[in-house]
Amino acid sequence: MSSSAYRPSRYVSASRLKVSFEFFPPKNEEMEQTLWESVERLAPLNPSFVSVTYGAGGSTRERTHATVSRIVKETALKPAAHLTCVAATKDQVNEVIRDYWAAGVRHIVALRGDPVGGVGTAYTSHPGGYEGSPELIAGIKAIGDFEVSVSAYPEMHPESGSVERDIEMLKRKVDAGATRAITQFFFDNDLYLRYLDRVRAAGINIPIVPGIVPVQNFKQTAGFAARTGASIPDWLAKRFEGLENDPATRKLIAASVAAEQALDLVDRGITEFHFYTMNRADLVYAVCHLLGMRPEAAAAKAEAA
Numbered sequence: 001m002s003s004s005a006y007r008p009s010r011y012v013s014a015s016r017l018k019v020s021f022e023f024f025p026p027k028n029e030e031m032e033q034t035l036w037e038s039v040e041r042l043a044p045l046n047p048s049f050v051s052v053t054y055g056a057g058g059s060t061r062e063r064t065h066a067t068v069s070r071i072v073k074e075t076a077l078k079p080a081a082h083l084t085c086v087a088a089t090k091d092q093v094n095e096v097i098r099d100y101w102a103a104g105v106r107h108i109v110a111l112r113g114d115p116v117g118g119v120g121t122a123y124t125s126h127p128g129g130y131e132g133s134p135e136l137i138a139g140i141k142a143i144g145d146f147e148v149s150v151s152a153y154p155e156m157h158p159e160s161g162s163v164e165r166d167i168e169m170l171k172r173k174v175d176a177g178a179t180r181a182i183t184q185f186f187f188d189n190d191l192y193l194r195y196l197d198r199v200r201a202a203g204i205n206i207p208i209v210p211g212i213v214p215v216q217n218f219k220q221t222a223g224f225a226a227r228t229g230a231s232i233p234d235w236l237a238k239r240f241e242g243l244e245n246d247p248a249t250r251k252l253i254a255a256s257v258a259a260e261q262a263l264d265l266v267d268r269g270i271t272e273f274h275f276y277t278m279n280r281a282d283l284v285y286a287v288c289h290l291l292g293m294r295p296e297a298a299a300a301k302a303e304a305a
C-alpha cells in the first residue's frame, strides 16, 4: 500500500474496537506480582473480557480457578476461564464448571486440550470424560447459561487432516452453543482472511476473533508455532535476526510487528482482537494505544454500556 493510500486504521474510532486479553495462571509469587501489575495496567482499556488459560492436562486447575476468582473479586473485569476435557472424568469437569458458576464466572473458553502424551501423539478421551470440545460445550450449557468461546485455527489444527474437517469441527462447536471463536496466533493476515471467507462460506457466523501474539521471545514463539501448526514467515525471522542479546531492540521490533499486523487488520475491516499477553502488559498496551485506545475513552465507553 502506498503511503498516500487511505488507511482506515488511522481514522478508526477506538470506540468501534473490541479487545480482550489472555493471561496464564502464575506459578510463584514473583509471577503473581507480574500478572497483577499487567492486569492493572491493561484494565483501564476496558477489554470485553480477560481470559485465563488452563494448564495442559488440567495441571493448573486450582491456579486457574484462584486467578479467575481474584479477577471477579478485585476488579470490574469480566473473566473467561479456559477449560479442557483432558485427564478428567465428566464429574470432575462438571465440578469445575459448577465452581466457576458459584464464583460468579459466566464465560468459559471450552477446549478439547492436547493429548496427555503431548502434541503429536494420538488423542484419546479420558474414560468417563468428555469426548471432545462439542461434548464439553453441551455439558457446560447444561450446567449454566455460560457464554462459551472456542478455538479456531486459520492454518488448521495439526490433527485435522484437512481444512474441511477443521471447519466442520468449528461448526459442531457452534451448533453445541459456542458464540465466539478465538484464533491460534498467526502472522500472515491473508491466511486469516482466507480462513474467514471459508468459515463464512460454511455458514458459520459467530465472531472469529484474531489472536495476536506480540513476539516477546522469537525462539520460544517459533518453537510453539512448530508444535501447533502455525507458520513463521521468513520475513518475521529476519526481523528478529541478530537480536538474541539485544532485548531492548527486540521489544521495539515486537511492538512494531504486532502493531503493523493489527493496523493492517483494521484496514481490512477487522474490529475485534484477542491479545496473548504472556502476562506482560507493555507491548500489548502500546499496540492498543496505536489502535487509538485510551484509558479515559475506555472509561467513558464502559459507563455508557
Ligand SMILES: Cc1cc2nc3c(=O)[nH]c(=O)nc-3n(C[C@H](O)[C@H](O)[C@H](O)COP(=O)(O)OP(=O)(O)OC[C@H]3O[C@@H](n4cnc5c(N)ncnc54)[C@H](O)[C@@H]3O)c2cc1C
Binding pocket: 052, 053, 054, 055, 056, 057, 082, 083, 084, 109, 110, 111, 112, 113, 114, 115, 123, 124, 132, 133, 134, 150, 151, 152, 157, 159, 160, 161, 165, 166, 167, 169, 170, 182, 183, 184, 185, 211
Ligand atoms: C484460543 C486458544 C486457547 C487455548 N487455550 C488452551 C488452554 O487454556 N489450555 C490448553 O491446554 N490448551 C489450550 N489451547 C490449545 C488446545 O488445547 C490444543 O490446540 C488442542 O490440541 C485442541 O483443542 P481444541 O479445543 O482447539 O480442539 P478442537 O477444536 O476440538 O479440535 C481441533 C481439531 O482437531 C481435530 N480433532 C479433534 N479431536 C480429534 C480426534 N479425537 N482425532 C482426530 N482429530 C481430532 C478436529 O478436526 C479439529 O479441527 C488453546 C488454543 C487456542 C487456539
